[in-house]
Amino acid sequence: MPADLAVEATTTLGDIELDVSLRVGAGECLALVGPSGAGKSSVLRVAAGLLRPRAGTVRCGEETWLDTLGRIDRPPEERRCGYVFQEYALFGHLSAWQNVAFALRDRPRAQRRKRAHELLERLGMAARADARPRTLSGGERQRVALARALARAPRAFLLDEPLSALDVRTRTAATRELAALLGESGVPALMVTHDFAQAAALGDLVGVVEAGHVVQKGTPAELAARPVSAFVADLTGAVVLTGRALAGDDGLTRVALEGGEEVVSPDGAAGPVGVSVFPWDITIEPPHATVHGSARNRLAAEVTSVTEIGGRVRLGLAAGQPLVAEVTAAAVAELGLRPGTRVVASFKATATRLVAR
Amino acid sequence: MLRAWSPARRGERPPWFGALVALAAALVLTFLTLPVVAILVDSSPVQLLASLAEPGALDALWLSARATAVALGLIMLVGTPAAWFLATRRFRGRALVITLVELPLVLPPAVAGIGLLAAMGPEGLLAPLGVSTSLSTAAVVLALTFVSAPFFVRQAQASFSAVDPTLVDAARTLGASEAAAFARVVVPTAWPGLVAGTALALGRALGEFGATLMFAGSFAGVTQTAPLAIYDRFATDFPSAIALSAVLVAVSGAILLAVKFVRGSEALGGAGRPRG
Numbered sequence: 001m002p003a004d005l006a007v008e009a010t011t012t013l014g015d016i017e018l019d020v021s022l023r024v025g026a027g028e029c030l031a032l033v034g035p036s037g038a039g040k041s042s043v044l045r046v047a048a049g050l051l052r053p054r055a056g057t058v059r060c061g062e063e064t065w066l067d068t069l070g071r072i073d074r075p076p077e078e079r080r081c082g083y084v085f086q087e088y089a090l091f092g093h094l095s096a097w098q099n100v101a102f103a104l105r106d107r108p109r110a111q112r113r114k115r116a117h118e119l120l121e122r123l124g125m126a127a128r129a130d131a132r133p134r135t136l137s138g139g140e141r142q143r144v145a146l147a148r149a150l151a152r153a154p155r156a157f158l159l160d161e162p163l164s165a166l167d168v169r170t171r172t173a174a175t176r177e178l179a180a181l182l183g184e185s186g187v188p189a190l191m192v193t194h195d196f197a198q199a200a201a202l203g204d205l206v207g208v209v210e211a212g213h214v215v216q217k218g219t220p221a222e223l224a225a226r227p228v229s230a231f232v233a234d235l236t237g238a239v240v241l242t243g244r245a246l247a248g249d250d251g252l253t254r255v256a257l258e259g260g261e262e263v264v265s266p267d268g269a270a271g272p273v274g275v276s277v278f279p280w281d282i283t284i285e286p287p288h289a290t291v292h293g294s295a296r297n298r299l300a301a302e303v304t305s306v307t308e309i310g311g312r313v314r315l316g317l318a319a320g321q322p323l324v325a326e327v328t329a330a331a332v333a334e335l336g337l338r339p340g341t342r343v344v345a346s347f348k349a350t351a352t353r354l355v356a357r
Numbered sequence: 358m359l360r361a362w363s364p365a366r367r368g369e370r371p372p373w374f375g376a377l378v379a380l381a382a383a384l385v386l387t388f389l390t391l392p393v394v395a396i397l398v399d400s401s402p403v404q405l406l407a408s409l410a411e412p413g414a415l416d417a418l419w420l421s422a423r424a425t426a427v428a429l430g431l432i433m434l435v436g437t438p439a440a441w442f443l444a445t446r447r448f449r450g451r452a453l454v455i456t457l458v459e460l461p462l463v464l465p466p467a468v469a470g471i472g473l474l475a476a477m478g479p480e481g482l483l484a485p486l487g488v489s490t491s492l493s494t495a496a497v498v499l500a501l502t503f504v505s506a507p508f509f510v511r512q513a514q515a516s517f518s519a520v521d522p523t524l525v526d527a528a529r530t531l532g533a534s535e536a537a538a539f540a541r542v543v544v545p546t547a548w549p550g551l552v553a554g555t556a557l558a559l560g561r562a563l564g565e566f567g568a569t570l571m572f573a574g575s576f577a578g579v580t581q582t583a584p585l586a587i588y589d590r591f592a593t594d595f596p597s598a599i600a601l602s603a604v605l606v607a608v609s610g611a612i613l614l615a616v617k618f619v620r621g622s623e624a625l626g627g628a629g630r631p632r633g
Contacts, residue, residue, distance in 0.1 A: 050529065089521070
């Protein structure tokens with residue numbers, strides 16, 4: 001019977017204080033995203049029983065895995081977790097199927113081999129069942145690690161950067177497969193990653209972790225649309241310009257940017273703020289365009305870099321502060337954009353979010 | 358010959374330098390292999406078999422084999438978990454403990470023998486507790502264990518330290534207790550290092566002389582191991598001493614080859630943790 005996973009923990013990790021309280025529903029995936037060293041992995045370790053917090057509880061459905069007040073602390077081997085480690089932690093002295101069978105010790109010996117092969121086949125790894133981990137590619141290792149986690153018949157999945165060790169080409173397919181697998185399993189999944197795109201791809205909910213605390217939790221779209229801080233905005237891929245806000249007389253807030261220039265935003269704020277804007281909301285115009293659109297914000301800028309990424313072109317801009325815009329390759333050709341070109345970067349006031357600094 | 362070994366890019370070093378280093382290498386090789394070659398040249402196969410057929414020689418070899426086997430068994434049985442403890446636990450005075458464990462490595466064998474007598478001899482430290490032995494086969498085993506255990510423990514500790522702790526974590530989350538994770542993941546992963554440590558301890562135990570002589574004495578059939586037997590007869594029965602030496606050369610050579618083989622397969626990725 002699938003059930004929720006609830007983790008509450010307070011503990012000291014080096015010089016940061018971890019203090020989290022999370023609940024993941026059956027069949028849901030909560031992705032914790034944040035920079036390395038924020039304590040994300042420690043949450044997984046607490047859930048699995050590999051790290052004992054100073055105070056906390058871990059509950060999985062009816063079972064209590066940890067309750068520091070009730071003096072309950074079940075060892076890792078008694079917590080049915082499907083833990084996928086960052087570099088997969090496959091056992092080098094065992095073949096792929098033996099790695100999977102390692103999790104099947106509670107079954108009769110005769111069944112282990114058969115079950116291990118079934119799981120590998122389910123992940124499309126039947127042909128590599130006898131291979132040693134060192135001969136497998138990154139994507140293949142990830143599949144073996146997933147098969148091994150599944151073999152444990154887990155009541156909760158714990159995934160530590162499950163996609164980060166993969167190259168970009170493998171990652172797209174692996175993300176799709178992992179999402180399908182988590183959906184089928186029907187158990188709660190707690191995942192950590194430093195990459196918002198991965199968190200958004202797999203997480204039903206995303207929690208942003210900063211220095212041991214979950215600073216914001218919501219759907220990926222909510223986080224991108226309404227980040228509570230410059231840190232969250234930055235994480236979601238938005239560009240953050242810094243400046244000082246002043247209430248304007250037309251209902252718009254004027255922000256004097258550091259390094260000159262001024263932008264306006266419908267959000268209310270005062271004092272030091274970050275102005276977040278997504279790169280794809282920024283339009284590039286030649287410097288002396290005679291006709292202007294509805295964009296209220298217009299910054300003179302110089303192109304510093306032109307990088308093509310999968311059909312889009314990312315423009316690095318210097319507009320007093322560094323800025324990033326995403327445009328099409330056709331636009332780059334039409335406007336003759338190259339490093340050194342002077343342009344105007346414009347974006348609507350409504351494309352901005354003011355966040356506290 | 359020398360020409361073939363000179364560096365590919367000529368003119369970078371003066372020609373005499375190449376000749377000098379090659380000469381030094383040739384001297385080292387000659388000096389270090391000469392005694393071994395002499396032993397093998399001096400013992401014709403017929404003579405060797407004849408000398409070994411003499412009961413005393415075979416007794417000494419048999420005693421060496423038994424005492425070494427028992428000592429190695431003790432070392433692996435207790436040393437393996439002890440090395441895991443030293444490799445994974447952090448506690449006050451850990452560096453001191455490790456240094457003390459390594460002390461017998463640098464202790465002169467005569468000092469080791471005296472120390473064993475003072476500790477476990479007839480009037481030793483432990484005598485009031487009833488632990489007292491000397492001039493017995495048990496004393497031989499103790500002497501061999503004392504001098505060779507650090508070789509194993511040191512190597513095993515280094516191999517265990519190199520095992521990625523995440524592998525142990527993974528084993529635990531997959532249902533293995535700490536002991537099971539140790540037996541089924543740590544030991545197999547550290548296997549090449551454990552084999553190398555065993556070989557080093559084996560080599561040291563087989564050659565042990567000074568501590569055994571002082572603590573256990575040299576009684577044929579009871580405490581006279583092969584090295585003691587060689588010493589015993591080099592003045593009176595040189596051919597017999599040579600024959601015993603030849604056997605030890607063969608065994609030592611085999612141990613060295615075994616270590617090289619295991620190390621070689623380790624370097625090729627025969628074991629160890631997965632990349633990344």
